[in-house]
Amino acid sequence: SQQGEEDPQALSIQEGENATMNCSYKTSINNLQWYRQNSGRGLVHLILIRSNEREKHSGRLRVTLDTSKKSSSLLITASRAADTASYFCAPGRGSARQLTFGSGTQLTVLP
Amino acid sequence: DTEVTQTPKHLVMGMTNKKSLKCEQHMGHRAMYWYKQKAKKPPELMFVYSYEKLSINESVPSRFSPECPNSSLLNLHLHALQPEDSALYLCASSQVGLNNYGYTFGSGTRLTVV
Numbered sequence: 375s376q377q378g379e380e381d382p383q384a385l386s387i388q389e390g391e392n393a394t395m396n397c398s399y400k401t402s403i404n405n406l407q408w409y410r411q412n413s414g415r416g417l418v419h420l421i422l423i424r425s426n427e428r429e430k431h432s433g434r435l436r437v438t439l440d441t442s443k444k445s446s447s448l449l450i451t452a453s454r455a456a457d458t459a460s461y462f463c464a465p466g467r468g469s470a471r472q473l474t475f476g477s478g479t480q481l482t483v484l485p
Numbered sequence: 486d487t488e489v490t491q492t493p494k495h496l497v498m499g500m501t502n503k504k505s506l507k508c509e510q511h512m513g514h515r516a517m518y519w520y521k522q523k524a525k526k527p528p529e530l531m532f533v534y535s536y537e538k539l540s541i542n543e544s545v546p547s548r549f550s551p552e553c554p555n556s557s558l559l560n561l562h563l564h565a566l567q568p569e570d571s572a573l574y575l576c577a578s579s580q581v582g583l584n585n586y587g588y589t590f591g592s593g594t595r596l597t598v599v
Contacts, residue, residue: 377527404585405585407587407588409588409590414573414593414595415592415593416489416491416575416590416591416592416593417528417575417577417588417590418590419587419588419589419590422585422586422587424585462527462528466585472530472533472541472543473518473530473588474527474529474530475527475528476527477526477527478527
């Protein structure tokens, strides 16, 4: 299994601003997934980008994937206080069902 | 139904107790997972079940015993735990395939071992 490493570890922004989080990983992947976790709760799947895709959008979320650099970014536009959470990337590899998570980015959106 | 339901939400147990965590989903997912999460850390994979068979055990101590009685249910039996086993235990499910599906997580069981 492999895991991603998120950067930055913590991010604090004002409501309405954009938030960008980065993820790097080490080996080849089949897809890369992003999850959100509110404090003490379960993870919520946000978006999955396949290895042959470069960019994907879902509402206020924009994910990019650069397989040559083994990196991905998650952009949240027009952030809201409700976006305050931890965000984890999870590189998915083939049929191996060993999805592992990086250390995460703690996003705080100030009202 | 698009949820994974975990019970109980909170559990306090002594080191000599035996307890079980329960996880249920009715989405037709044939892969189910147990994760353990300590405070301010990412979830760590413990077990993977695929078509009701244990396919991955991430070197978890035998005091944790998983069971998948049918395609909708996943249990985690706990016995002789240590205080350091206190954590949030998360269950998840997904479709089986080329790992091109997101996981659906339950809200977790907050376990405290005293």
